[in-house]
Amino acid sequence: MTPTPRLVEVCVFDAVKKPLTYRAPDALSLSEILGRRVIVPLGRRKMLGVVTALDAGYSGPVRDIDSFPDLEPVLSAAELEFCRFIADYYLTPLADVLQSYLPQPLSARLNQRVAIPSHAALIAAAAAGDPAAAALVKLLGSRKQLSAARLSELKPALRTSLRDAGLISLDWQVKRGRLDAEMLQVAATLQEVPPDLKSSVTRRLLEQLIAHGPTDLAALRRLTRTSAQQVFAAEAAGLLSITEMPPFFNPPAAPRDLNLVLNAEQTAAIATVTATISASAFAAFLLYGVTGSGKTEVYIECIKSAIAAGRRAIVIVPEIGLSQAIFYRLAAIFGDRLALIHSRMSAKSRFEIWQRARSGRLDIVLGPRSALFSPLPDLGLIIVDEEHDASLKQESPPPRYHARDLAVVRARQLNCAVILGSATPSVESYHNALAGKYRLLELTQRVDARPLPLVRRVDLRRSFEKRGHGYLSAELREQIEVTLALSGQAMLLLNRRGFAPSVHCFACGHKLTCRDCDVALVYHKIRHGMLCHLCGYTEPYPDSCPRCHSNLFLYRGIGTEKMEEELRRAFPDVPLLRMDLDSTRKEGSFREIFEKFRSGQAKILLGTQMIAKGFDFPDVALVGIITADTSLELPDFRARERTFQLLTQASGRAGRHNFAGQVILQTLYPDDKTVLLAQEHDYKSFYESEIAERLELGFPPFVRLILVAVESADAAHAQKIGKEIRDAVHGRLTGLARVHGPIAAPIHKRRSFFRFQILIKTKRIKTVLKLVAEVLNVPERQTNRHQRVIVDVDPVDMM
Numbered sequence: 001m002t003p004t005p006r007l008v009e010v011c012v013f014d015a016v017k018k019p020l021t022y023r024a025p026d027a028l029s030l031s032e033i034l035g036r037r038v039i040v041p042l043g044r045r046k047m048l049g050v051v052t053a054l055d056a057g058y059s060g061p062v063r064d065i066d067s068f069p070d071l072e073p074v075l076s077a078a079e080l081e082f083c084r085f086i087a088d089y090y091l092t093p094l095a096d097v098l099q100s101y102l103p104q105p106l107s108a109r110l111n112q113r114v115a116i117p118s119h120a121a122l123i124a125a126a127a128a129g130d131p132a133a134a135a136l137v138k139l140l141g142s143r144k145q146l147s148a149a150r151l152s153e154l155k156p157a158l159r160t161s162l163r164d165a166g167l168i169s170l171d172w173q174v175k176r177g178r179l180d181a182e183m184l185q186v187a188a189t190l191q192e193v194p195p196d197l198k199s200s201v202t203r204r205l206l207e208q209l210i211a212h213g214p215t216d217l218a219a220l221r222r223l224t225r226t227s228a229q230q231v232f233a234a235e236a237a238g239l240l241s242i243t244e245m246p247p248f249f250n251p252p253a254a255p256r257d258l259n260l261v262l263n264a265e266q267t268a269a270i271a272t273v274t275a276t277i278s279a280s281a282f283a284a285f286l287l288y289g290v291t292g293s294g295k296t297e298v299y300i301e302c303i304k305s306a307i308a309a310g311r312r313a314i315v316i317v318p319e320i321g322l323s324q325a326i327f328y329r330l331a332a333i334f335g336d337r338l339a340l341i342h343s344r345m346s347a348k349s350r351f352e353i354w355q356r357a358r359s360g361r362l363d364i365v366l367g368p369r370s371a372l373f374s375p376l377p378d379l380g381l382i383i384v385d386e387e388h389d390a391s392l393k394q395e396s397p398p399p400r401y402h403a404r405d406l407a408v409v410r411a412r413q414l415n416c417a418v419i420l421g422s423a424t425p426s427v428e429s430y431h432n433a434l435a436g437k438y439r440l441l442e443l444t445q446r447v448d449a450r451p452l453p454l455v456r457r458v459d460l461r462r463s464f465e466k467r468g469h470g471y472l473s474a475e476l477r478e479q480i481e482v483t484l485a486l487s488g489q490a491m492l493l494l495n496r497r498g499f500a501p502s503v504h505c506f507a508c509g510h511k512l513t514c515r516d517c518d519v520a521l522v523y524h525k526i527r528h529g530m531l532c533h534l535c536g537y538t539e540p541y542p543d544s545c546p547r548c549h550s551n552l553f554l555y556r557g558i559g560t561e562k563m564e565e566e567l568r569r570a571f572p573d574v575p576l577l578r579m580d581l582d583s584t585r586k587e588g589s590f591r592e593i594f595e596k597f598r599s600g601q602a603k604i605l606l607g608t609q610m611i612a613k614g615f616d617f618p619d620v621a622l623v624g625i626i627t628a629d630t631s632l633e634l635p636d637f638r639a640r641e642r643t644f645q646l647l648t649q650a651s652g653r654a655g656r657h658n659f660a661g662q663v664i665l666q667t668l669y670p671d672d673k674t675v676l677l678a679q680e681h682d683y684k685s686f687y688e689s690e691i692a693e694r695l696e697l698g699f700p701p702f703v704r705l706i707l708v709a710v711e712s713a714d715a716a717h718a719q720k721i722g723k724e725i726r727d728a729v730h731g732r733l734t735g736l737a738r739v740h741g742p743i744a745a746p747i748h749k750r751r752s753f754f755r756f757q758i759l760i761k762t763k764r765i766k767t768v769l770k771l772v773a774e775v776l777n778v779p780e781r782q783t784n785r786h787q788r789v790i791v792d793v794d795p796v797d798m799m
């Protein structure tokens, strides 16, 4: 009897998007092959890929798998299944999903390595009669090291036993890559260039470093015109040192309040989650707790429960900025069983954390959305903090996934608990909680029964009528004075950076817009230039109007730079800080601002939404919202929700510890329902009005959305392709979905591409996804030199 050839499906990196079929060697059992990286022949090339499935059905000609760079799978069967779900749901080729799921170095030719931590221990074990150790000693012979290929000659059971006994370990060693150059700090180890130094290259490097101090590798290479290799060589010669820059500062570890007594609501929430963890069951919890209600303490206790049950936890936070605040609170408790992972770390560091997670050396991984992909064994709990936050959605590259939704999928798959926490839950999640899909846990009170801040509304239009007030209303000015007199601090939110959001010609009214996008250029006074906030295009401040050559310009609106000027005029002696993207770009500047404000050296902190969330400064008595409701006008069905969230989160910074909180909410829409409900901290009424509107207009959670965007440098072409796609999709989806468009996207032109959108609304997402995938053959056929087709399932960015 001839054995049937053992065929497997392989997803090849950086090549074809479709999985291919190869023949697996007979010596390996199929379960040993699944999830392993392989080198396979493709045409005349050898490519790297992952075995994603067994493929018995295929009957064409096949080639053999060339080799296996590792001794074991990089993805478990469950992880593969999860990746396949992501691929199917977000209409992304599985090969692309795998590449963003796995750490970047694994997409490179890199072999797993066998390390023997102690030869003495190995020999002792062999002498004591351990058969695995004896086999390994024999295999080693007189060698000290063993290649992965040689180790694979041992039976799998022996290999497992060696690993479990700690006699060998398997890992990958990555060199520092060029990609990480900006995160590597190079410093000279000497005070002077040695007189006998021969190499002129090394001399250049040292002269630069000695004269100007430590520099990141990327800048150093630019300044000295050297290669990374030359810098590494000088390091090897001991002339300079290279260290990875900490992406964050280390604030002094906040000593945990040991006397902290959890309140009844916190205790109840913890008990409910703990019960799920002990039962090893799936449950999704929505932890709805007002700002300052102690949600983080609930997370901490639930993580402790998971660890006590021998399981592990992932904590997802929306942004890098927020992750560090929570990181230091968790690190004070969990120490080095916790790791922070995020995109500003080098690929090398991230890969090392991945390896630590995978081998069980970590209990908790914390980070922005992709932390969800950490390979922690025995996952018992996933926490998604600020579950309403838009940055939990990956925009590009694909897969365009929502980390909150995938966290729930993953928890269900692994039978574990997932907590979605927020002071302003997304309409979708709160709906799910009311519908019984999630279990609602509520923290209705601030800790220690502190009251929520009192919010006063100020009509900005009235303020404009008074001379000399404008964006600094009389009420806000007075409250700042009161706060300062009581030695409190004030935080002022203005959701626009730069000086003026738009600049117009005084004579002809012409608005200065970006060369590549159809948005206004923002005037930045500090750098005296015009900047596109969408694509980064800059140009100098114009001498004259490009249309009529007049040289008088008018500024519209206000940004943080202009507000800073106004505040300095109004409070000349008060130390004030501005925190926005521009003021925090320089290394260490975020830290400087943060510490100056926390230590009380500065009394006023003016900032963009960067300061709205997460911060917990004890002396902040006043929050002033300069104008944050401009987002109300955006043509997006979530515009009101975003505004409500921002207003509530910003207000929540006031009165958390030493002072009663006050909020001055300046608005151009004093009668708007969203503004009024935010003033009252009335989430539930806001939800009621919002859900009614969504039902009426047919938006999530009552339907699912798929947004198809067609982009091209040629507007007519984009529209034409849009129509073709609409017709094709429409034909297949009759009775299953409503198809709208193509219409010009709200931002019609972005980075030189004209954009049209097709919106699909459906209650039968699974069926519709399959049909859309068939029609669009996503994405190979639709994307080419002339056009781009982007499919976004459950879109967050509608612009």
Ligand code: ADP
Pocket (backbone or CB within 6 Å): 257, 260, 261, 262, 263, 266, 289, 290, 291, 292, 293, 294, 295, 296, 297, 447, 448, 616
């Ligand atoms: P949230 O995440 O809900 O905004 P935090 O978890 O940051 O709130 O809690 C706010 C502050 O209150 C923190 O300094 C925290 O240590 C403290 N805190 C939490 N729970 C309690 C409690 N039961 N008693 C006293 N203080 C608490």
Ligand code: ZN
Pocket (backbone or CB within 6 Å): 505, 506, 507, 508, 509, 510, 545, 546, 547, 548, 549, 550
């Ligand atoms: Zn003009």
Ligand code: ZN
Pocket (backbone or CB within 6 Å): 514, 515, 516, 517, 532, 533, 534, 535, 536, 537, 751
């Ligand atoms: Zn632009």
